Amino acid sequence: MSQGDTTAEAINPPQQQDQQPGLETQMHPKPEFTPKFPGNGRLEGKVAIITGGDSGIGRACAVLFAREGAEVALIYLNETEDAKITAEAVRAEGKDPLLIRGDIGEQTFCDNVVGKVIEEFGRLDVLVNNAVEQHPQDEITDISPHQLQRTFQTNIYGYFYMTQAAVPFLRAGATIVNTTSVTAYRGSATLLDYSATKGAIVAFTRALSANLVDKGIRVNAVAPGPIWTPLIPATFDAEKVASFGADKPMKRPGQPNEVATCHLFLACDESSYLTGQVLHPNGGEIVGG
Incomplete structure (x- = not known):
């Protein structure tokens, strides 16, 4: 990329992967996950679970949370090499992460x-529900029952199951941060089932915040726009990847470390008067009225 070149194609040249949820090791250039600022102990003494913690936004959250003092558990589906790289980055921040492989769409796994x-x-203070999958289809009739089931099983059932398992161990002051999407607010013509799950996450966040507020547990969400993660080349063809994010006001995709700061803010006491809310790191797209 030439000096000062921030166009979408310069940031994400054409590429494609043939598996979900995608591998960060196969991306070029690699997403930016390293925190931009020194830690300030915002999560000192806390323990966090991060689903989809092997790569993308989850990786950026894991490293940032570790820098801020948290112990982290990284939950991932099958991206073992990506998870190892994330673990090394967490160790570089002085923390030894717990890696757990499995499918959050299975309730028994979440309990485990x-x-x-x-x-x-010995404790749990922060739950980041972040794991996701998406499968574009041009027509609603092209969405198979299997695809519909898998998308909901990962994107919303997994959030329910992880939350159900976690809540009995959360004390007053604990936080839950859900990753939703800009598609929850403006939809996506080719991501019908995915958009539906992301809308469900917004509603789930608002309802759960009301349900847990008397216990002193805050629940909020982050709705990213186009972010350069493994999900992108694993979802779209090379041509779409090359223009990904170019239609936003900032004319580029965001980086994972530009989103993880939102998760951190909602996870720590700096957001102590926020619950049931959604932050929108999306490159300038105005959504939600």
Whole structure:
């Protein structure tokens, strides 16, 4: 990329992957996940679970949370090499992460995750529901029952299952941060089932915040726009990847470390008067009225 060249194609040249949820090791250039600022102890003494913690936004959250003092558990589906790289980045911040592989769409797995975290760290303070999958289709009739089931199983059932497992161990002052999407607000013509799950996450966030507020547990969400993560080349063809983010006011995709700061803010006490809210790191797109 030439000096000062921030066009979408310069940032994300044409490329494509043939598996979901995608591998960061195969991307070029690599997404930017390293925190931009020194830590300030915002999560000192806290323990966080991050689903989809192997790459993309999850990786950026894991490293940033570790820099801010948290112990982190990284939950991932099958991206073992990506998870190892994230773990090394977390260790570079002085923390030894707990890596757990499995499918959050299975309730028993989510129960086991929380059990292992409590056994390892003795407490749980932050849950980041972040794992996702998406499968574009031009027509609603092209969405198979299997695709519909898988998309909902990962994107919303997994959020429910992880939350159900975590809540009995969360104390007053704990936080839950859900990753939704700009598509929850403006839709996507080719991501019908994905957009539906992201809208469900917004509603889930608002309802859960009301349900848990008397226990002193805050629940908020982050709705990213076009972010340069493995999900992009794993979802779209090379031509679409090359123009990804170019139609936004900032004319480029965002980087994971530009989103993780929102998760951090909602996870720590700096957002102590926010619950049931959604932050929008999306490159300048105005959504939600």
